[in-house]
Amino acid sequence: MSFWEYANPVKFLKLSGNLLPYCSTLAAIMILTGLGWGFFFTPDDYKQGATVKILYVHVPSAFVAINAWFMMLIASIVWLVRRHHVSALAAKAAAPIGIAMTVVGLVTGALWGQPMWGTWWEWDPKLTSFLILFLFYLGYIALWAAVEDPDTAADLTSVLCIVGSVFAALSRYATVFWNQGLHQDASLSIDKEEHVADVFYYPLIVVMAGFVLLFITLVLLNTRSEIMMRRASAIMARGKI
Amino acid sequence: MITLILRDLRIAVRAGGGFGLSLAFFFIIVIFFPFSIGPNLDLLSKVAPGTLWMGALLACLLSLERIFALDFEDGTLDLLATSPIPLEGVVIAKAFVHWLTTGLPLILLTPFLGVLLGLQTSGIIFLITSLIFGTPALSIIGTFGAALTVGIKRGGLLLSILVLPLYIPTLIFGAEAARRGSEGFEMQTSILLLLGVTLLSWAILPFAAASVLRINLR
Numbered sequence: 001m002s003f004w005e006y007a008n009p010v011k012f013l014k015l016s017g018n019l020l021p022y023c024s025t026l027a028a029i030m031i032l033t034g035l036g037w038g039f040f041f042t043p044d045d046y047k048q049g050a051t052v053k054i055l056y057v058h059v060p061s062a063f064v065a066i067n068a069w070f071m072m073l074i075a076s077i078v079w080l081v082r083r084h085h086v087s088a089l090a091a092k093a094a095a096p097i098g099i100a101m102t103v104v105g106l107v108t109g110a111l112w113g114q115p116m117w118g119t120w121w122e123w124d125p126k127l128t129s130f131l132i133l134f135l136f137y138l139g140y141i142a143l144w145a146a147v148e149d150p151d152t153a154a155d156l157t158s159v160l161c162i163v164g165s166v167f168a169a170l171s172r173y174a175t176v177f178w179n180q181g182l183h184q185d186a187s188l189s190i191d192k193e194e195h196v197a198d199v200f201y202y203p204l205i206v207v208m209a210g211f212v213l214l215f216i217t218l219v220l221l222n223t224r225s226e227i228m229m230r231r232a233s234a235i236m237a238r239g240k241i
Numbered sequence: 242m243i244t245l246i247l248r249d250l251r252i253a254v255r256a257g258g259g260f261g262l263s264l265a266f267f268f269i270i271v272i273f274f275p276f277s278i279g280p281n282l283d284l285l286s287k288v289a290p291g292t293l294w295m296g297a298l299l300a301c302l303l304s305l306e307r308i309f310a311l312d313f314e315d316g317t318l319d320l321l322a323t324s325p326i327p328l329e330g331v332v333i334a335k336a337f338v339h340w341l342t343t344g345l346p347l348i349l350l351t352p353f354l355g356v357l358l359g360l361q362t363s364g365i366i367f368l369i370t371s372l373i374f375g376t377p378a379l380s381i382i383g384t385f386g387a388a389l390t391v392g393i394k395r396g397g398l399l400l401s402i403l404v405l406p407l408y409i410p411t412l413i414f415g416a417e418a419a420r421r422g423s424e425g426f427e428m429q430t431s432i433l434l435l436l437g438v439t440l441l442s443w444a445i446l447p448f449a450a451a452s453v454l455r456i457n458l459r
Contacts, residue, residue: 015418135406138402147392160389167406168410168439170438171409174414177430177431177434
C-alpha cells in the first residue's frame, strides 16, 4: 500500500470523495469557531482597538497564499518526475485558490494599514513581495489558459513554477535590500508571530488550521472537477470519431 | 555554435530583422519621459537611472518574441534540435545574439540619453556599469520566456506577463546600483548582487529553456 497508489485517478476520486465531507465540515467548524472566538470573545488591543481583529483573516490568508505556491511547486516536480496526472491537475487546481488568498491578504492588509499606519499601501518589503507573488500567480494561470494540449500545458507550467520559485525567492530578498536602500529602518514591518499575545494567538491558530483545511477542501474539489472535465472531453472526443 | 551565432547575427542585421527597432523604441520611450514628467532637469536627473532601466527593459521585451518565432515557423528549430549541438547550446547562442543586437546597442546609446535627462558624468558611468552587468540577465530570462511561449499563437502579450515578474530582481538590483551610483553612495553591494542574479540566470536558465523547447517541439 503506497502513497503513489492515489496517483490513479479512480482511487483518487474515491479517496477524495470520502475525505471531502469531513474536510469541509471541519474547515467550516474551525473557521466559524475561530472567527467567532476572535471577533467576540477577545479584548480589543490597547493601541489598535478593534482593528486588531483583521489579524484573524489577514494572517491565515497570507499563510495559505504562500504555502499554496509551495504545494504547486511540489506537485509540479512530482508531475515532471513521475508523470502522475493527478499531481499536475492538483497544481492547476491550487493556483486560483492561491491567487484569491493573495488578494484577500492584500486587501485585508490595506484595510488594516489605513487606520493603523495611516496609509493603504506602503512599499514595505512584505507588501511588495506579496504583490510580486500575485504577479507570479497571474503568469502561471495565464500560461495554463493559453496552451491547448493539456499535457504540454502541464509540462510548461511545471517548468515555469520551478523557475518562478527561484526568481520569486530572489525577488523576496531583492525587496528587502531595495527597501533598506530607501529608508534605513524597516519601520513598518511588525513581526507578527512573536508579538501576538496568547489571547489573540489561540483563536488565530484555530482559524489558520481552518484555512488550511479550507484550502485542502477546495484543492480536492477543484482537482476532482478537473479530472471529470478531462474524462468528459475524452468521451466527447471519442463520440466525434 | 559560432556558425549559429553568426547566422543569427546576419539575419538580425538584415532588413526586416528588427535590429534597429528596439533601439528606436528605447530612444522614444526615454524621450517621452520628460514629456510626461515635465522639463525640470533636477527631477529628471533623479528619475533618470530608473527611466533608462525601464526603457531598456521594455525595449528588450519588445524583441523577445523574435528570438524563436521565425525559426519555429519555418522548421529551423526542429533541425537545430536534432543537430549535434545540444539544445542548451542553441539557447545560449540565441540569448547571446539577442544581447548583442539589443543589450549592447542600448548600452552604447545610454550616454546620450543620460545627457538628455541631465545625468552627471559619474552617474552615466555607474548607469552603464549596471546595464553592462544587468542586460545579459534580461536576454537569457527573455529567451526562457520566448521558449516557453514559442508554440502559442499570438503569444506576445502572454510573453510579457510571464517574463516581467522574472525581471524583478534584475530591475531592482540594477536600478538600485545606478541610483546609488548617481547619488554618490557606495554601490558595490548592489552591483555584486546584480552580477549574482545575472550569473545565476545564465547558469540555470539554458537548461530550463532547452527543456521547454523540447516540450514545445514534441
